[in-house]
Amino acid sequence: MSRAYTRFLLGKALPHFWCPGCGNGIVLAAIARALAAAGLSPTEVVVVTGIGCWGKADDYLNVNAFHGTHGRALPIATGIKVNRPELTVLALMGDGDCATIGGNHLLHAARRNVGVKAIVVNNFNYGMTGGQYSSTTPGGKATSTSPFGNPEEGLDIARVAEAAGANYVARSTVYHAAQVEAYIREAISAPGFGLVEVASTCPTYFGRLNGMRTATDMMKWLRDVAASLNAARDLSEEERRRRIVIGKFCDRRAPDFNQRYEAIRRVARESGFNPGVVNIGR
């Protein structure tokens, strides 16, 4: 292991604690490569995590880190970014973190268009706590809490983020590792809220419970279930639901929260408004 990106890794902490064939390591490497390619130094980067298998990623990254609580990575990252806009702030979340317990934060971080970059590893279940279903578990799939199949449909994280107002949204899979890195690089350089969703392998739970006995079976599934945005246009709604649509969903470059907030602050200051004399009333 000797590459420019290794300056973003805590080599001494390896091997990491993830299971053999877990996709988390592939995303971790893509993040380190993207940070190096962006020409950043470790002191300019903050990662904020929630809790989960993916939420342990900060243990292996040589950057500033805030190990948060389950589902709350985005509000913590928002606080850091609005105070220190010059920092690159990444929120690392699993599908449980980002879209299940933390789903409401996702809506509002995207709507607010705050310049945090969410790197979401979607393994379609709660890995850390034993493979329970999450809000992204596809309909019909088995988990430890839906052994005969999930009666609910899974949430499409990328489309939700796009609809809520995120500037940059893309989705890929760990099979498409080079694309993951490219999207993370783009998200880092784009203004405003960015979200890169990475469909990933959890051979230990989701794979084993759904007839994919090995990590390579799960990788083949991701290869075959993925459909590019272009290819997906020709599919019926029903077919699309059974695929994982990958590609860049939006890249809007609208002014981010910090820019808009500063603009309003300027107007308020120039208006002669003096908050010291406001009568807040009783």
Added chain:
Amino acid sequence: MARKRVSVTIDPRLCKKCGICVEFCPKDVLGPGRDGVPAVLSPESCTACRLCELRCPDFAILVEEAEDGERT
């Protein structure tokens, strides 16, 4: 331009024997090795595409290119 020589090395201390690199190498350079750690069976077929390195979840593979004559 001198021909590139490629070396693929697998660190047995990091490898977790998941088999991903072996399964998806487009040139069948890698194969099963001792104790489950993949072996580099036909390095001469390697195109240095680095797919194995990008998809290894454990930072165990390094693909390096060197000009002929240079040590990798």
